[in-house]
Amino acid sequence: MAGKFEIYKDKAGEFRFRLKAGNGENILASEGYKDKSGVDNGIASVKKNAGGDDKYERKESGSGKFHFNLKAANHQIIGSSQMYASADSRDNGIESVKKNAPDAEIDDQTS
Numbered sequence: 265m266a267g268k269f270e271i272y273k274d275k276a277g278e279f280r281f282r283l284k285a286g287n288g289e290n291i292l293a294s295e296g297y298k299d300k301s302g303v304d305n306g307i308a309s310v311k312k313n314a315g316g317d318d319k320y321e322r323k324e325s326g327s328g329k330f331h332f333n334l335k336a337a338n339h340q341i342i343g344s345s346q347m348y349a350s351a352d353s354r355d356n357g358i359e360s361v362k363k364n365a366p367d368a369e370i371d372d373q374t375s
Contacts, residue, residue, distance in 0.1 A: 267291075267364025269307050271300075271372045279303040279374065283310065283343065283365055291360045292334060292343040300374065307370065309342045310334060314365035320358050322351075330354035334361065 271281050278296030281303050285291050294306050313319045313336055321333040321341075329347040332354055336342050343361075348354040 267360075267368040269310075269368050269370045271303050271307075271370065271374055273374055281307055283361060283368060285360050285364050289360075290346060291357055291364065292345060294343055295341070306342055309336050310361075310365050311368070313337070313342065314361050317358075317362075322354065322358075324351070332358055 267283060267285050269281050269283055271279065274280050274296055276296065278298060279300050279302065280296055281294045282290050283292040292310065294303065297303050297306065313334060319335050321335055322330070323332060324330050325347065329349065330351050330353065331347050332345045333341045334343040345354065345357050345361075348357060
């Protein structure tokens with residue numbers, strides 16, 4: 265099963281997307297957008313930037329958990345990961361985004 269982007273509305277009424285791997289696991293989530301066009305642009309940016317290793321900001325939290333941000337060419341964050349227990353797990357998450365994002369279908373749950 266291939267990965268997919270899910271578009272949904274959060275409790276505040278903002279549009280968001282999440283990228284899910286083929287196994288259904290969430291691997292990347294967006295910020296909230298007031299307009300649906302922002303989500304469309306965000307997904308296009310993820311698809312465009314997902315393949316570049318230099319686009320990933322690898323981070324460690326103060327509590328010893330690991331996560332990453334995917335950044336666009338203008339250095340703005342276009343998606344963030346969940347927290348991982350190890351750096352290896354975080355890096356596997358990055359590889360999953362690289363593999364799934366470019367050809368992921370879009371599942372719009374707001375229509």
